[in-house]
Amino acid sequence: MRREIVVHASARETRVAILEDAKLVELMHERPGERRIVGDVYLGVVEAVVPGLQAAFIDIAAEKSGFLHASDLQPEEDDDEEENGDGNGGKNGGRGRGRRRDRSYPPIQDVLTKGQPLLVQVTKEPIGTKGARVTTQVSLPGRFLVYIPHSGHVGISRKIEDREERARLRKLVREILRDGDGGVIVRTVGEELTAETFERELRSLQKAWRKLERRTKGVKPPALVYQDARMTSGIIRDLFNDRVDLLTVDSSELHHEIKSYLGQVDPDLLDRVKLYQGDQPIFDELGIEKEIRRAFRRKVDLPSGGHIVIEQTEALVSIDVNTGRYTGKKDPAQTILRTNMDAAVEIARQLRLRDVGGIIVIDFIDMDDEANRAKVLRQVKTHIGRDRARTKVFGISELGLLQMSRQRVSPSLDQRMTEPCPYCEGTGRILAPDTVVRRIERALRRVSMAGRERGITILTHPVIALHLLESEPLFLAELSEEHGLELDVRDNPLLGLDEFRLLAYPADTDVTSKYVTA
Numbered sequence: 001m002r003r004e005i006v007v008h009a010s011a012r013e014t015r016v017a018i019l020e021d022a023k024l025v026e027l028m029h030e031r032p033g034e035r036r037i038v039g040d041v042y043l044g045v046v047e048a049v050v051p052g053l054q055a056a057f058i059d060i061a062a063e064k065s066g067f068l069h070a071s072d073l074q075p076e077e078d079d080d081e082e083e084n085g086d087g088n089g090g091k092n093g094g095r096g097r098g099r100r101r102d103r104s105y106p107p108i109q110d111v112l113t114k115g116q117p118l119l120v121q122v123t124k125e126p127i128g129t130k131g132a133r134v135t136t137q138v139s140l141p142g143r144f145l146v147y148i149p150h151s152g153h154v155g156i157s158r159k160i161e162d163r164e165e166r167a168r169l170r171k172l173v174r175e176i177l178r179d180g181d182g183g184v185i186v187r188t189v190g191e192e193l194t195a196e197t198f199e200r201e202l203r204s205l206q207k208a209w210r211k212l213e214r215r216t217k218g219v220k221p222p223a224l225v226y227q228d229a230r231m232t233s234g235i236i237r238d239l240f241n242d243r244v245d246l247l248t249v250d251s252s253e254l255h256h257e258i259k260s261y262l263g264q265v266d267p268d269l270l271d272r273v274k275l276y277q278g279d280q281p282i283f284d285e286l287g288i289e290k291e292i293r294r295a296f297r298r299k300v301d302l303p304s305g306g307h308i309v310i311e312q313t314e315a316l317v318s319i320d321v322n323t324g325r326y327t328g329k330k331d332p333a334q335t336i337l338r339t340n341m342d343a344a345v346e347i348a349r350q351l352r353l354r355d356v357g358g359i360i361v362i363d364f365i366d367m368d369d370e371a372n373r374a375k376v377l378r379q380v381k382t383h384i385g386r387d388r389a390r391t392k393v394f395g396i397s398e399l400g401l402l403q404m405s406r407q408r409v410s411p412s413l414d415q416r417m418t419e420p421c422p423y424c425e426g427t428g429r430i431l432a433p434d435t436v437v438r439r440i441e442r443a444l445r446r447v448s449m450a451g452r453e454r455g456i457t458i459l460t461h462p463v464i465a466l467h468l469l470e471s472e473p474l475f476l477a478e479l480s481e482e483h484g485l486e487l488d489v490r491d492n493p494l495l496g497l498d499e500f501r502l503l504a505y506p507a508d509t510d511v512t513s514k515y516v517t518a
Contacts, residue, residue: 003244007232008282009251016235017288020386024291025352027413030231037062037122038409039228041138041212043221046116051109057131058120061222064131066120070108072135117221125410140205140212141228143237143265144190144198145173147205151183159188173198181206189241236261240269250276295353295413298428302346306339310350312414316359319347323365333372336365340376348383357389357408366400377402423496431498433467436460439516440500441479446515447502448483455486455505464500465491 004019018026030036044058047065057065112118124133140147154173156166169186176199177184184202208226215225229237236258240247247269249255255275262269276282283289294300301307306324310317321343323335347362362380367373373396380402384391390407397403410416420426431439440458447453460468468475468489480487486505495501504511 005235005240005244005247006282006286006288007235007247007249007251007254009232009249009254014232015283016232017283017286018239019286019288022286023349024288024295025349025386026355026388027292027295027353028231028235029416036125036231036410037132038125039122039141039234040224041119041121041226042066042134043216043219043223043225044118044120044134045221046112046114046118049109049112049114051107054105054108056108056112058118058134059222060120060122060132060134061224062126062132064126064129066122066132066134067130068118068120068134068136070105070111072123072133072137073105073108073111119216119225124408127408127411127415139185140208140226141187141238142201142205144187144193144201145205146185146187147182147202147209148184149182149209152177153183155183155185157186157188157190160186160191165191176202182209187238233261241266242269244272246272246274248274248276248282250282291353295350296418300346300350302339302342304338304342306342308343308346308350310354312356312412316361317356319360319362321362321364333367333369336367337369337372337375340364340367340372341379344376344379345383348380348387351384351406352387352389354413355389355410356412356414357406360404360406362402362404364396364400364402367396380404423498430496433464433497434471436464436498436500437468437472437475441475443502443512443515444479444483444485444487447511448485450515453485453504453511455488456511457488457490457503457505457508459490459492459495459501459503461495461497461499462491462493463497465489 002019002021004022006017006019008015008017013029013031015027015029017024042058042060044060044066047057047059049056054070056068058068060066118136119138120134120136121138122132123135126132137151138149140149154170154177156169160166160169169190172195173184173186176195181202186198190198212226219225228234232254236247240262247258249258252275255273258273259270262273276285278285281289283292298311299307299309302324307322309320309322311319321340323339343362343364351360364376367376377393377396381393384393384404387406389409391404393404394402421428424430440460444456447456476487476489479485492501500512500516501510502512502515503509
């Protein structure tokens with residue numbers, strides 16, 4: 001599989017695309033004033049302790065307080081660490097340690113008190129009405145190591161599978177750690193590296209930690225005391241390795257910075273960095289813009305002719321699989337299997353691209369054959385395995401439903417780049433023209449019953465006015481005779497498709513609020 005990273009940089013926006021076999025699988029963007037805070041460390045203040053939730057709210061000088069669960073107060077000691085933390089360019093700020101709920105923790109009210117200063121690190125961006133998620137388990141990510149100051153633990157990335165190499169790395173790192181040095185996790189790119197490389201980075205991370213400690217003594221909480229790498233720097237640090245075939249950037253300044261950094265930490269990758277100097281914008285040239293536009297659609301076509309429909313709700317993400325125009329040749333079971341197999345691949349890609357998280361329910365087309373269900377499940381797990389976010393996939397039920405969960409660390413692509421429609425308020429639907437006309441009719445009946453007005457001008461969107469003219473040409477005449485009102489219709493393109501206004505004669509006084517119910 002060919003992997004590429006493409007960076008488009010401008011004064012107002014930086015976008016990073018990750019491609020696998022020329023297909024867009026991840027998209028990240030950063031704009032001035034929209035800095036990501038995952039990985040940042042704050043000297044916060046305990047704002048409230050909530051025993052019922054076994055959680056506390058921490059003031060970190062942000063719009064919303066950070067949320068700290070009791071499980072994030074305790075150090076986690078695991079022999080095998082899941083290292084998919086990638087700073088601002090990744091999924092969980094470099095911590096790489098999964099939260100486990102099956103352990104008992106001391107009551108949070110026995111540990112924290114209101115007003116107490118507390119050093120915390122952000123592990124999850126604010127999403128919607130929720131503030132950032134924070135932890136006291138502070139860690140600093142480097143390119144090859146994640147440094148954990150308050151731990152003596154040595155962990156190895158689970159993606160390093162060779163047992164001998166894992167043992168070698170654990171022994172090597174323990175030899176360079178002195179008493180009181182803290183602990184580390186060896187990242188995936190640390191495979192086959194030497195003690196000198198690890199020690200050099202460890203001392204650099206320790207120096208950053210000492211600087212952080214000094215800063216905590218000189219600031220008044222709440223205050224930012226450590227800022228993780230910006231998005232592009234974090235991605236180069238965390239993602240650009242020998243598994244990436246090419247990194248293309250369209251900014252000569254950024255190109256120079258990247259090459260300077262790699263010249264110090266990984267010179268072997270220098271020949272994989274390319275400066276784009278084409279006439280077309282880089283995302284247009286590589287077809288990335290088209291893929292981005294498609295990422296906001298509900299319906300996604302499959303190569304076989306079928307399609308999937310993706311719906312994001314407050315509670316979960318539902319995905320429906322359909323055969324569409326694909327009917328196969330003879331065997332219906334094979335038609336269904338092929339559609340489901342194609343859907344499994346595309347769903348894994350869309351989850352990464354849209355960066356959706358939480359509970360995900362996939363409605364595959366029903367399969368009677370247990371062997372076919374197993375094939376689809378393996379297909380899902382194989383392609384989900386490429387995801388940097390933590391995922392858990394459950395089996396396919398007899399109804400064809402597959403349940404899974406995906407780590408949610410930041411707002412989804414949809415949440416970051418769109419906002420709810422002011423007309424439909426995010427439902428994706430508005431009232432049909434005949435329904436709007438019936439609302440107008442009921443409002444005019446209220447006007448008649450009140451007996452205060454002798455004439456009304458109805459302002460509507462041109463589509464509604466056209467509907468009255470073509471589909472209900474007698475509407476005004478019949479209502480005028482029935483209610484004894486002088487009625488007129490005028491179109492106003494500034495109104496929404498399901499909005500209207502009632503203006504009373506003779507001064508065109510807006511009386512809508514008197515006669516129209518919500």
